[in-house]
Amino acid sequence: MSKLYENLDENNPAHKVIIEINKKNEELYGPYHSECGLFQAYCECEFHEIRFNNLSEANKEIYSDIETLIIYWANDGTKTAGTLTRRIMYMLNKKNVL
Numbered sequence: 001m002s003k004l005y006e007n008l009d010e011n012n013p014a015h016k017v018i019i020e021i022n023k024k025n026e027e028l029y030g031p032y033h034s035e036c037g038l039f040q041a042y043c044e045c046e047f048h049e050i051r052f053n054n055l056s057e058a059n060k061e062i063y064s065d066i067e068t069l070i071i072y073w074a075n076d077g078t079k080t081a082g083t084l085t086r087r088i089m090y091m092l093n094k095k096n097v098l
C-alpha cells in the first residue's frame, strides 16, 4: 500500500473522499512515489541518480558545458529560455551528440 493511503480509513467519509481523489490523481499522473512525494508525471527521482562522479569522461564534459551555459544564461537577464535551449542544442550538435 502506497504511503499516499497511509492512515486513511475507508469507513471514514472524509477519508473516503481523499482516497477517491488520490486514486483519480494516480489515474491522471501515474503512481505516487513515496520517495519524492510526487506523482510519476512529476517525479524527479531519476534526476537524483545522475551523479557527476559516476559519469563517463565524455558525459562529464557535456555536463560541465551545460552547467556553464546555464550560469552564463542565469547572469544575463536579457536572454530567453529559448536562447539557452538553442545554445545547449548547438553545443550538443557540435559534439555530435544530436
Ligand SMILES: [Zn+2]
Pocket: 033, 035, 036, 037, 038, 043, 044, 045, 046
Ligand atoms: Zn519519485
